[in-house]
Amino acid sequence: xxxxxxxxxxxxxxxxxxxxxxxxxxxxxxxxxxxxxxxxxxxxxxxxxxxxxxxxxxxxxxxxxxxxxxxxxxxxxxxxxxxxxxxxxxxxxxxxxxxxxxxxxxxxxxxxxxxxxxxxxxxxxxxxxxxxxxxxxxxxxxxxxxxxxxxxxxxxxxxxxxxxxxxxxxxxxxxxxxxxxxxxxxxxxxxxxxxxxxxxxxxxxxxxxxxxxxxxxxxxxxxxxxxxxxxxxxxxxxxxxxxxxxxxxxxxxxxxxxxxxxxxxxxxxxxxxxxxxxxxxxxxxxxxxxxxxxxxxxxxxxxxxxxxxxxxxxxxxxxxxxxxxxxxxxxxxxxxxxxxxxxxxxxxxxxxxxxxxxxxxxxxxxxxxxxxxxxxxxxxxxxxxxxxxxxxxxxxxxxxxxxxxxxxxxxx
Amino acid sequence: xxxxxxxxxxxxxxxxxxxxxxxxxxxxxxxxxxxxxxxxxxxxxxxxxxxxxxxxxxxxxxxxxxxxxxxxxxxxxxxxxxxxxxxxxxxxxxxxxxxxxxxxxxxxxxxxxxxxxxxxxxxxxxxxxxxxxxxxxxxxxxxxxxxxxxxxxxxxxxxxxxxxxxxxxxxxxxxxxxxxxxxxxxxxxxxxxxxxxxxxxxxxxxxxxxxxxxxxxxxxxxxxxxxxxxxxxxxxxxxxxxxxxxxxxxxxxxxxxxxxxxxxxxxxxxxxxxxxxxxxxxxxxxxxxxxxxxxxxxxxxxxxxxxxxxxxxxxxxxxxxxxxxxxxxxxxxxxxxxxxxxxxxxxxxxxxxxxxxxxxxxxxxxxxxxxxxxxxxxxxxxxxxxxxxxxxxxxxxxxxxxxxxxxxxxxxxxxxxxxxxxxxxxxxxxxxxxxxxxxxxxxxxxxxxxxxxxxxxxxxxxx
Numbered sequence: 091x092x093x094x095x096x097x098x099x100x101x102x103x104x105x106x107x108x109x110x111x112x113x114x115x116x117x118x119x120x121x122x123x124x125x126x127x128x129x130x131x132x133x134x135x136x137x138x139x140x141x142x143x144x145x146x147x148x149x150x151x152x153x154x155x156x157x158x159x160x161x162x163x164x165x166x167x168x169x170x171x172x173x174x175x176x177x178x179x180x181x182x183x184x185x186x187x188x189x190x191x192x193x194x195x196x197x198x199x200x201x202x203x204x205x206x207x208x209x210x211x212x213x214x215x216x217x218x219x220x221x222x223x224x225x226x227x228x229x230x231x232x233x234x235x236x237x238x239x240x241x242x243x244x245x246x247x248x249x250x251x252x253x254x255x256x257x258x259x260x261x262x263x264x265x266x267x268x269x270x271x272x273x274x275x276x277x278x279x280x281x282x283x284x285x286x287x288x289x290x291x292x293x294x295x296x297x298x299x300x301x302x303x304x305x306x307x308x309x310x311x312x313x314x315x316x317x318x319x320x321x322x323x324x325x326x327x328x329x330x331x332x333x334x335x336x337x338x339x340x341x342x343x344x345x346x347x348x349x350x351x352x353x354x355x356x357x358x359x360x361x362x363x364x365x366x367x368x369x370x371x372x373x374x375x376x377x378x379x380x381x382x383x384x385x386x387x388x389x390x391x392x393x394x395x396x397x398x399x400x401x402x403x404x405x406x407x408x409x410x411x412x413x414x415x416x417x418x419x420x421x422x423x424x425x426x427x428x429x430x431x432x433x434x435x436x437x438x439x440x441x442x443x444x445x446x447x448x449x450x451x452x453x454x455x456x457x458x459x460x461x462x463x464x465x466x467x468x469x470x471x472x473x474x475x476x477x478x479x480x481x482x483x484x485x486x487x488x489x490x491x492x493x494x495x496x497x498x499x500x501x502x
Numbered sequence: 503x504x505x506x507x508x509x510x511x512x513x514x515x516x517x518x519x520x521x522x523x524x525x526x527x528x529x530x531x532x533x534x535x536x537x538x539x540x541x542x543x544x545x546x547x548x549x550x551x552x553x554x555x556x557x558x559x560x561x562x563x564x565x566x567x568x569x570x571x572x573x574x575x576x577x578x579x580x581x582x583x584x585x586x587x588x589x590x591x592x593x594x595x596x597x598x599x600x601x602x603x604x605x606x607x608x609x610x611x612x613x614x615x616x617x618x619x620x621x622x623x624x625x626x627x628x629x630x631x632x633x634x635x636x637x638x639x640x641x642x643x644x645x646x647x648x649x650x651x652x653x654x655x656x657x658x659x660x661x662x663x664x665x666x667x668x669x670x671x672x673x674x675x676x677x678x679x680x681x682x683x684x685x686x687x688x689x690x691x692x693x694x695x696x697x698x699x700x701x702x703x704x705x706x707x708x709x710x711x712x713x714x715x716x717x718x719x720x721x722x723x724x725x726x727x728x729x730x731x732x733x734x735x736x737x738x739x740x741x742x743x744x745x746x747x748x749x750x751x752x753x754x755x756x757x758x759x760x761x762x763x764x765x766x767x768x769x770x771x772x773x774x775x776x777x778x779x780x781x782x783x784x785x786x787x788x789x790x791x792x793x794x795x796x797x798x799x800x801x802x803x804x805x806x807x808x809x810x811x812x813x814x815x816x817x818x819x820x821x822x823x824x825x826x827x828x829x830x831x832x833x834x835x836x837x838x839x840x841x842x843x844x845x846x847x848x849x850x851x852x853x854x855x856x857x858x859x860x861x862x863x864x865x866x867x868x869x870x871x872x873x874x875x876x877x878x879x880x881x882x883x884x885x886x887x888x889x890x891x892x893x894x895x896x897x898x899x900x901x902x903x904x905x906x907x908x909x910x911x912x913x914x915x916x917x918x919x920x921x922x923x924x925x926x927x928x929x930x931x932x933x934x935x936x937x938x939x940x941x942x943x944x945x946x947x948x949x950x951x952x953x954x955x956x957x958x959x960x961x962x963x964x965x
């Protein structure tokens with residue numbers, strides 16, 4: 091019997107619940123290239139870190155030798171919107187990210203995220219109260235999904251009641267990020283993703299036009315009215331940035347919260363400590379980002395010249411896969427890496443990536459997850475897993491449970 | 503040294519640290535963390551617990567942080583005897599004792615010298631005493647300067663456009679104060695980054711409204727009848743009225759107290775080996791005297807074993823940890839201090855960072871971005887190798903260049919990089935000033951002793 095290539099086993103859904111043994115295999119061959127035309131797969135912490143800071147590494151799909159076969163790139167190119175800054179290189183990337191940042195973080199908006207703390211706590215309380223008399227819930231549907239969606243809607247200025255509409259567009263877009271579905275993508279699938287992106291863009295363009303006329307205190311208003319030293323974004327740039335923030339702003343956090351609760355339920359002593367000390371949530375979230383990061387793989391990099399890693403020459407235009415989740419458990423970097431240990435003093439994880447593309451929304455995701463987990467720990471009496479492992483989403487890149495059934499005795 | 507003696511030292515020996523700032527504190531913490539249970543004493547000339555200096559020329563001047571609240575967080579509990587507010591005044595190597603200014607003497611089994619640097623004062627003492635003439639090195643300096651800036655002077659005059667002087671000018675502009683900067687060289691930051699990058703810094707300053715005067719020196723500070731400074735006279739015969747003058751002429755290493763001690767100490771610092779053990783003036787390594795931080799001068803394998811003195815925050819921490827480790831361990835377990843020099847600054851809204859040793863470089867290539875846009879990475883080359891890099895608002899790339907320096911990667915940089923502009927395809931002269939000319943204090947001191955410092959009478963091969 092021939093074994094499937096390792097990189098295909100990673101995307102194989104059968105291994106979704108526990109890919110970590112595969113990552114351990116990967117690290118035995120830290121520069122893995124199993125198939126002609128297939129990706130170069132990197133799994134060592136230090137290699138990934140170095141590649142994320144390497145100015146010869148591009149995020150722009152146009153630099154791939156076989157760009158025509160990248161359905162995601164096609165979706166982005168022909169979906170009616172220009173690529174978001176996530177898929178751009180300097181200097182365009184820098185300009186767009188700077189403008190976006192001036193609407194989101196310091197120095198222009200130093201407390202935008204922190205100021206949402208009260209809102210976030212209120213949303214969490216409302217969602218938990220909403221469990222009502224139920225003693226068993228699906229944490230994803232009832233909590234981990236609606237919470238970050240509500241937050242990102244409020245931040246951007248998207249009416250919450252429109253959420254079901256854009257959820258129908260977001261799902262095919264997120265699915266298109268999955269290398270597995272991309273490899274097997276047929277024309278119909280590609281078309282659906284492009285269609286979804288365009289629909290979402292059109293929906294947002296209506297809101298953006300409103301904000302251009304009548305600015306409010308939200309991110310869309312700031313994006314469309316930004317007049318800093320970098321000038322303004324074009325309407326199309328505003329839309330593709332908004333689509334990016336909307337998708338990245340919740341799909342990742344849903345998984346981080348769900349992975350977090352799953353991990354805590356598997357480590358009841360730590361859950362108990364969190365219940366007594368909500369401040370522990372800061373360390374818990376950092377360790378989670380190392381131990382169970384929602385973004386497991388960065389599959390969107392290529393090199394603009396031949397580069398050498400550990401004596402292997404990677405030809406210009408090759409596709410690179412940076413397996414962040416494997417680097418996060420690299421024993422070369424972390425002591426006892428397979429252990430979930432929020433008391434670890436030294437956590438410089440790759441959970442948010444690194445370098446110029448490091449997660450734009452990290453401060454938001456951190457705060458959301460800290461509040462979510464500490465409140466769940468405080469309010470659920472004797473919580474336990476109903477099914478372990480839970481059913482997972484298809485996606486190997488944005489990995490997390492599709493549902494997480496938990497039972498508890500009472501609400502506090 | 504025998505294992506017994508080392509065990510005894512770790513258990514009940516006496517370790518003395520002279521210098522209670524960043525390096526001294528981190529060394530003390532490391533000693534305790536690594537199991538030293540003997541007697542630990544820290545001597546500091548300032549009356550304060552160790553505090554952080556980088557905010558002093560930035561957020562403190564802007565009133566965003568109090569100069570009295572920049573204490574360094576303690577990473578470990580340090581059970582130590584602190585003797586603050588008393589400088590050390592002498593060292594008896596043979597008797598293993600440090601003399602203090604109050605006449606007391608402190609014996610030691612192991613000594614760590616971490617006395618750092620101080621601001622170089624204005625050389626003419628009567629002018630330096632004028633009210634309104636300041637330096638910026640200590641917490642008290644920062645508190646004093648902040649008060650003076652807050653009072654709304656009509657013009658501030660900064661002598662010297664190194665990193666500290668430029669940061670002060672930047673803070674003044676941010677506060678809306680008129681500021682003149684005088685620099686002996688042709689541009690700000692030339693000692694640290696060379697003339698090509700210095701020209702970018704010059705544009706930054708003038709565009710931010712700084713009255714920048716280059717190729718000039720200050721000839722005199724003029725006071726009024728009640729002893730307040732009122733004007734600055736320049737070598738081009740111009741006179742600038744100012745009521746605050748900040749002397750930012752770099753620093754002097756605090757080695758005076760070691761004069762005559764027999765230690766290899768001079769104006770460039772205290773020479774030590776890569777394991778932080780001090781050399782005596784004959785070039786023989788000592789066994790029980792260690793050095794760390796700004797005052798140390800140690801050979802570095804990546805930079806031709808050049809003896810480097812680095813005034814870098816990260817260097818102070820790393821060197822202190824290495825020194826402390828080596829002080830209480832066997833020879834075979836000792837570690838070399840081979841830190842990648844890294845330095846950052848923030849001025850006029852731009853983040854500037856460097857890795858490696860730019861002043862060692864003779865050529866420069868802009869490999870990413872564009873100086874005209876104030877957003878770029880420049881790579882310094884020396885003898886066909888990458889020796890340093892600097893970034894303006896592009897610090898996230900520097901890790902890559904640090905690895906290039908570690909690998910001794912070839913220079914010029916031939917491979918393509920993202921956002922490489924046509925002007926970055928060829929190396930240019932980095933344009934550092936002649937090292938024999940005095941500068942206001944680079945953050946890296948490269949040279950060894952000047953021959954005039956030689957204390958040893960040379961008698962070859964007399965047996």
